[in-house]
Amino acid sequence: MLNPDAKLDANLFEKPTMASSREGFGKGVVEAGKADERVVVLSADLSESTQAHHFQKEFPERFVQVGVAEQNLATVAAGMANYGKIPFFTSYATFSPGRNWEQIRTTIALNNVPAVCCGMHAGLLTGPDGATHQALEDLAMMRALPNMIVISPCDSEEGRKAVIAIAKSGKPAYLRFAREKTPVLTTAETPFEIGKAVVFWRSDLQKFGGQTSNKVAIFTTGPLSYLTLHAARELEKESIAVTVINVHTLSPLDTDTIVREASNAGAVVTFEEHQLSGGLGGAVAECLAKNAPLPIEMVGVQNRFGQSGGAKDLIKEYKLDVPDIVAAAKKAISRAKK
Amino acid sequence: MLSEVEIKKLALKANDVRQTIIQMLAEAKSGHTAGPLGMADIFAALYFHVMKHDPKNPDWADRDRLMLSNGHITPVRYAAMAHAGYFPVEECMTLRKFGSRLQGHPERDMLPGVETTSGPLGSGVSQAAGYAYAARLDGKRFRVFCLTSDGEHGEGNTWEGVMFAGKYRLSNLTQIMDRNNIQIDGNTEDIMPLEPLADKYKAFNWHVIEIDGHSMREILDTCHEVESIQDRPTLILAHTTPGKGVEEIENDYRWHGNPPGKGPTDKIPADKQKEVFLQRLAEVRERIENS
Numbered sequence: 345m346l347n348p349d350a351k352l353d354a355n356l357f358e359k360p361t362m363a364s365s366r367e368g369f370g371k372g373v374v375e376a377g378k379a380d381e382r383v384v385v386l387s388a389d390l391s392e393s394t395q396a397h398h399f400q401k402e403f404p405e406r407f408v409q410v411g412v413a414e415q416n417l418a419t420v421a422a423g424m425a426n427y428g429k430i431p432f433f434t435s436y437a438t439f440s441p442g443r444n445w446e447q448i449r450t451t452i453a454l455n456n457v458p459a460v461c462c463g464m465h466a467g468l469l470t471g472p473d474g475a476t477h478q479a480l481e482d483l484a485m486m487r488a489l490p491n492m493i494v495i496s497p498c499d500s501e502e503g504r505k506a507v508i509a510i511a512k513s514g515k516p517a518y519l520r521f522a523r524e525k526t527p528v529l530t531t532a533e534t535p536f537e538i539g540k541a542v543v544f545w546r547s548d549l550q551k552f553g554g555q556t557s558n559k560v561a562i563f564t565t566g567p568l569s570y571l572t573l574h575a576a577r578e579l580e581k582e583s584i585a586v587t588v589i590n591v592h593t594l595s596p597l598d599t600d601t602i603v604r605e606a607s608n609a610g611a612v613v614t615f616e617e618h619q620l621s622g623g624l625g626g627a628v629a630e631c632l633a634k635n636a637p638l639p640i641e642m643v644g645v646q647n648r649f650g651q652s653g654g655a656k657d658l659i660k661e662y663k664l665d666v667p668d669i670v671a672a673a674k675k676a677i678s679r680a681k682k
Numbered sequence: 683m684l685s686e687v688e689i690k691k692l693a694l695k696a697n698d699v700r701q702t703i704i705q706m707l708a709e710a711k712s713g714h715t716a717g718p719l720g721m722a723d724i725f726a727a728l729y730f731h732v733m734k735h736d737p738k739n740p741d742w743a744d745r746d747r748l749m750l751s752n753g754h755i756t757p758v759r760y761a762a763m764a765h766a767g768y769f770p771v772e773e774c775m776t777l778r779k780f781g782s783r784l785q786g787h788p789e790r791d792m793l794p795g796v797e798t799t800s801g802p803l804g805s806g807v808s809q810a811a812g813y814a815y816a817a818r819l820d821g822k823r824f825r826v827f828c829l830t831s832d833g834e835h836g837e838g839n840t841w842e843g844v845m846f847a848g849k850y851r852l853s854n855l856t857q858i859m860d861r862n863n864i865q866i867d868g869n870t871e872d873i874m875p876l877e878p879l880a881d882k883y884k885a886f887n888w889h890v891i892e893i894d895g896h897s898m899r900e901i902l903d904t905c906h907e908v909e910s911i912q913d914r915p916t917l918i919l920a921h922t923t924p925g926k927g928v929e930e931i932e933n934d935y936r937w938h939g940n941p942p943g944k945g946p947t948d949k950i951p952a953d954k955q956k957e958v959f960l961q962r963l964a965e966v967r968e969r970i971e972n973s
Contacts, residue, residue: 420811423809424813424816426812427816447802451809454789456790
């Protein structure tokens with residue numbers, strides 16, 4: 345069942361509200377701008393598709409157009425942050441942090457100034473744009489940087505909260521957003537704290553006679569997380585107890601929650617719209633290999649580039665669908681029993 | 683207008699800075715020699731006359747900012763800062779050593795007054811432009827100086843920043859380019875021709891002033907003149923001599939990245955390099971004093 349403490353939208357299965365996580369950015373950054381006049385937004389010629397145009401409309405004097413120049417985008421932001429502003433610099437994730445990673449490393453992370461890289465159109469579901477525009481490596485690139493907070497919101501509402509929280513943090517950060525409309529799982533009441541994973545689903549063990557050996561913990565991140573909740577429902581029907589944990593912050597990783605929930609379950613699945621190397625799967629594996637070695641099955645993009653296509657086709661082709669998560673859970677449980 | 687006596691004082695400061703550069707590089711057994719020696723006059727002018735700053739209060743909010751884009755010439759900055767009173771000159775001898783605040787390439791978090799982290803080339807103009815843009819938003823009056831190398835104009839990021847500063851008419855930004863014509867692998871016009879640099883900057887809507895980067899009076903007059911340019915950023919295109927002050931190494935690109943004791947030995951044997959370099963600088967000092 346949905347974890348009541350997470351205060352998720354009760355209609356998320358049957359009649360979900362649909363919105364993209366980038367829309368959450370658009371709302372959140374206007375709110376952050378109202379709360380703190382140090383907030384500025386930079387755009388590299390993609391203001392509408394990054395949703396930066398909402399801020400532009402509200403605060404034209406604090407909106408900076410840099411043109412098609414992602415290296416300049418990051419370094420101008422670094423200079424502004426060094427001065428004392430809180431710049432959110434926006435582009436597609438394949439270009440920023442894709443093209444300007446070294447600038448981010450030196451002038452933001454090592455410099456330790458609070459510039460926020462906002463990578464839009466991350467993941468597979470960028471619609472028809474194709475592999476050049478599908479960022480599937482960005483979490484790995486950014487998670488490797490010291491000083492860098494890395495957040496991958498699961499929906500529009502969480503994206504909004506992440507922007508507001510980061511504006512208050514005073515730290516370098518990467519926020520990952522997606523283009524596609526997906527179910528909005530969280531509500532205004534859902535807790536959000538940087539670095540704190542949230543349990544979205546926890547099977548009622550009473551249904552299993554108080555305990556069962558058929559247990560799995562599913563760690564998920566990003567806007568396709570709704571699929572893990574559908575998988576949890578399916579698994580419960582097959583008498584498998586499930587915990588779904590939304591790991592919105594990949595760095596710093598909530599190792600306490602990951603170790604606790606993985607150990608309680610004894611079998612682990614990770615799920616992400618990202619290469620398996622270096623993303624959430626990699627992060628959870630690093631954490632558990634050290635603290636609680638357990639069988640892990642990773643569901644994500646398996647060392648391939650993306651391609652043009654609609655959401656349904658891509659989710660199926662790249663094996664990110666509900667049956668893939670269900671199969672991974674069963675495999676992890678069977679490995680745990682050996 | 684500064685008197686000849688004051689100009690001479692600044693030239694002597696530059697000589698102090700050059701001597702410290704040689705001592706610290708020899709001690710570190712690593713680092714760049716040509717660029718720092720070539721920029722000593724400009725750094726002396728900035729730290730001892732042009733910039734508003736307070737060595738005892740490096741975070742003073744209204745200070746002028748100096749962003750060094752080509753971080754590898756940081757020995758000249760460290761030496762100038764030390765002589766200006768930011769920290770003891772002896773600390774210069776910790777350059778590039780474990781535990782030192784004087785990292786091989788400068789780090790903002792390590793040493794107050796450094797302003798920004800640099801080393802990877804081509805990112806300074808953009809950072810300085812972002813800084814100047816933000817300061818102007820808040821109505822701040824301080825100046826932002828960005829020091830660049832000619833070689834790093836091979837980087838696309840440099841030109842992106844130049845275009846940005848031109849578009850937004852950042853008149854509070856002054857770039858001083860160390861036009862010394864050398865880079866690691868050879869002379870700039872052989873590696874990747876940069877000329878016509880002045881025309882390129884003018885085409886990007888910058889005001890351009892070319893100077894002799896070793897004429898203290900020209901440096902000072904130009905920095906003063908720049909304050910009257912209110913509608914665009916300014917490039918001071920400073921023609922400098924790499925290795926300035928040590929005639930045996932002047933204009934020799936092989937001295938771009940070597941410290942005394944590890945450079946080419948065709949003119950001076952390795953074990954004599956530090957001694958000879960300091961001797962040459964002492965001779966220069968004598969000439970300044972007697973001028």
